[in-house]
Amino acid sequence: MVMVMSRMHSGIPGFDELVQNGVPRGISCIVAGSSGSGKTTFCTQLLHEGVKKYKEKGLFVTLETTPHKLFEFMKVFKWDLKKMEEKKEVIIITMDPFQMHKLGGSETLASLLYNKVEEYGVRRLVIDSLDVFDLLYKDPFEKRVAVHNLVTKLQETNSNLFMISEVDTSSPEVNLSKLPTSVVDGIVLLYNLRSGNIRQRAIEVLKMRGTAHDKGMHPFKMMPNGIKIYSKEKMFR
Numbered sequence: 001m002v003m004v005m006s007r008m009h010s011g012i013p014g015f016d017e018l019v020q021n022g023v024p025r026g027i028s029c030i031v032a033g034s035s036g037s038g039k040t041t042f043c044t045q046l047l048h049e050g051v052k053k054y055k056e057k058g059l060f061v062t063l064e065t066t067p068h069k070l071f072e073f074m075k076v077f078k079w080d081l082k083k084m085e086e087k088k089e090v091i092i093i094t095m096d097p098f099q100m101h102k103l104g105g106s107e108t109l110a111s112l113l114y115n116k117v118e119e120y121g122v123r124r125l126v127i128d129s130l131d132v133f134d135l136l137y138k139d140p141f142e143k144r145v146a147v148h149n150l151v152t153k154l155q156e157t158n159s160n161l162f163m164i165s166e167v168d169t170s171s172p173e174v175n176l177s178k179l180p181t182s183v184v185d186g187i188v189l190l191y192n193l194r195s196g197n198i199r200q201r202a203i204e205v206l207k208m209r210g211t212a213h214d215k216g217m218h219p220f221k222m223m224p225n226g227i228k229i230y231s232k233e234k235m236f237r
C-alpha cells in the first residue's frame, strides 16, 4: 500500500514544486540564511498565504522584534498582518530573551505555544528566531535539547513548524554546526550570493523528511508582492 502524505501548500510561487507539491504535514523545518537573506519574509509569506489561499491559521512568535515593526516591514509587500491579527487569523506572540528566561526555558515555551495552537486551531507556526537560544543556553547540547522539546511537543498538534536561524552562507560549504539539524525534519537555506558586483538570491532545500525534494539551488526574487522562486532555473556556485 502506498501512503499518500498530506501536504501543506506554502503558497510561495515556485516553492511547492521543489518539494513534490507541498511540505509534509506536521513536520518541523529550519529556515536558515545570512542576515537579510529573506528568512522573515519567506516565513511571513507562508503565514499570509496560508490565511488568504488555504484558510489556515498561523502563529508568529517573534523573539527579536516588536509586532509594530513586523507590521511595518510587511506592509512593503501589502500584507496586512495587523488586520489578520485582529481577526485572529494570525496570532502574534512577542517575547524577549529576558521574558523567555523568566518563563523557564523551552519546555514552558513549548506548552505556551502548544496551548495557543490548540486554542485557535493553528496549522502553521513560525519562530523568529532560534538564535536567542544561544543567549539562553551556552552549551550547544542544551540548545539542541531545547529545540527538541519544542519540536516534539508541537508535533502532537500536527501543525507545521518553521524555525528561523541565521547562518553564514558566504562559503560554498555552508557551516551548519550551530543548527540543531538532527532534531528537525527539514532544512531550507536562503542565499544572498555575491558574484562580481551584483548579488543574487537563491534557495535550496537541504533536507525534507517524508518527501523527495529538489537538490539544486534556485534563484528567487523579492517582488512587490513577496518572494518568487524560479524553480526551473538553476544556480551554480
Ligand SMILES: Nc1ncnc2c1ncn2[C@@H]1O[C@H](COP(=O)(O)OP(=O)(O)OP(=O)(O)O)[C@@H](O)[C@H]1O
Binding pocket: 033, 034, 035, 036, 037, 038, 039, 040, 041, 042, 076, 077, 166, 222, 223, 224
Ligand atoms: N519590497 C521589497 N522589494 C525588494 N526587496 C525587498 C523588499 N522588501 C525587503 N526587501 C529586501 O529584503 C531584505 C530583508 O528581508 P528579511 O527581513 O526577510 O531578511 P531576514 O533574513 O529575515 O533578515 P534578518 O537577518 O535581518 O532578520 C532587505 O534587506 C531587502 O533587501
Ligand SMILES: [Mg+2]
Binding pocket: 039, 040, 041, 128
Ligand atoms: Mg528576519
